[in-house]
Amino acid sequence: GIPGYECYATVEETYQQAADLAATHSQLSEWIDIGDSWQKTNNQGGYDLMVLKITNKNISGEKPKLFIHSAMHAREYTPAALTLDFAKQLLNEYSSNADIQWIVDHREIHLLFHMNPDGRKIAESGVYQRKNTNQNHCANNSVGVDLNRNFAFFWNTTANGSSGNECDETFRGASAESEPETKAVSDYIRGLFPDARGPNEQDGAPQDTPGMHLDIHSYSELVLWPYGHTDRISPNNSGFVALGNKLAFFNGYTPQQSVGLYPTDGTSDDVSYGELGIAALTFELGTNFFQQCSVYQNKIKPDNLPALVYSAKVAAAPYLLAYGPE
Numbered sequence: 281g282i283p284g285y286e287c288y289a290t291v292e293e294t295y296q297q298a299a300d301l302a303a304t305h306s307q308l309s310e311w312i313d314i315g316d317s318w319q320k321t322n323n324q325g326g327y328d329l330m331v332l333k334i335t336n337k338n339i340s341g342e343k344p345k346l347f348i349h350s351a352m353h354a355r356e357y358t359p360a361a362l363t364l365d366f367a368k369q370l371l372n373e374y375s376s377n378a379d380i381q382w383i384v385d386h387r388e389i390h391l392l393f394h395m396n397p398d399g400r401k402i403a404e405s406g407v408y409q410r411k412n413t414n415q416n417h418c419a420n421n422s423v424g425v426d427l428n429r430n431f432a433f434f435w436n437t438t439a440n441g442s443s444g445n446e447c448d449e450t451f452r453g454a455s456a457e458s459e460p461e462t463k464a465v466s467d468y469i470r471g472l473f474p475d476a477r478g479p480n481e482q483d484g485a486p487q488d489t490p491g492m493h494l495d496i497h498s499y500s501e502l503v504l505w506p507y508g509h510t511d512r513i514s515p516n517n518s519g520f521v522a523l524g525n526k527l528a529f530f531n532g533y534t535p536q537q538s539v540g541l542y543p544t545d546g547t548s549d550d551v552s553y554g555e556l557g558i559a560a561l562t563f564e565l566g567t568n569f570f571q572q573c574s575v576y577q578n579k580i581k582p583d584n585l586p587a588l589v590y591s592a593k594v595a596a597a598p599y600l601l602a603y604g605p606e
């Protein structure tokens with residue numbers, strides 16, 4: 281673990297533990313390379329971007345998908361720990377927990393523990409690194425691009441939604457999807473989920489659209505849904521309100537539209553929802569970046585694992601929560 285924060289696996293430990301899980305549970309999971317970090321792309325060390333895909337391979341056919349990624353912001357310690365603990369629960373409790381067995385049989389869960397491994401490596405030494413480590417921007421001072429301002433949906437469109445100053449913490453990058461991490465995740469999302477939106481923006485997605493995307497951050501104890509780039513509500517707002525409130529029952533967090541926190545453009549959840557109509561939400565875990573392990577283990581993990589389990593269950597039709605039976 282990280283010195284002084286032993287409950288948080290390092291990047292290497294996370295990859296090793298995930299690879300071991302996939303080897304031990306080979307009928308239930310797969311460890312997949314979906315792209316390269318900025319440093320790997322530029323021959324400066326770096327990492328593969330790796331997804332642990334979890335589903336019972338002996339049960340074939342189309343299954344509703346849940347995609348979760350974490351640690352896009354390097355200094356946020358708790359998110360990757362939570363997604364790794366979720367993977368362990370799904371695989372290690374398969375034979376002993378009927379709920380978990382049902383999920384692994386009838387859902388496809390995709391977990392990208394570390395979306396920003398280059399940045400995370402720096403943050404592991406106690407540095408408050410948020411962005412990736414793209415050396416072409418603000419070298420030696422505050423390097424990198426804020427990956428959660430570099431996605432394509434409404435990139436660089438909103439007042440105060442992102443920054444054009446390369447030393448700022450919310451620097452949006454040179455162009456939409458300029459960063460290999462953002463490009464790899466966007467391509468992966470587009471490969472997982474078909475476009476469920478109607479031709480007009482106000483159409484939104486059908487109420488029974490399957491699929492769900494969670495982007496896990498810290499901190500502030502929030503459950504957030506689109507849009508972030510405008511204070512207009514989305515066409516699926518009643519679905520998001522119902523879903524967000526339900527998730528907040530589990531973790532006790534405050535549910536709200538993400539623009540209510542502050543305006544953001546070029547974020548991951550706005551791509552999944554805005555481009556494809558997929559139910560996409562952001563969690564802000566806990567009350568700190570470098571959260572003490574006792575707080576993670578005694579509060580954040582027990583509060584949030586049930587919210588992830590619930591997400592896996594409702595991924596068949598998350599918006600339907602807003603609408604009672606006929």
Ligand code: 0X9
Pocket residue numbers: 353356428497498499504507508509538539541544547548549550562564
């Ligand atoms: O600013 C961010 O990217 C997120 N907060 S953090 O402190 N983890 O950096 C919040 C993003 C909220 N907006 C959307 N999810 N669209």
Ligand code: ZN
Pocket residue numbers: 352353356497498
């Ligand atoms: Zn964050």
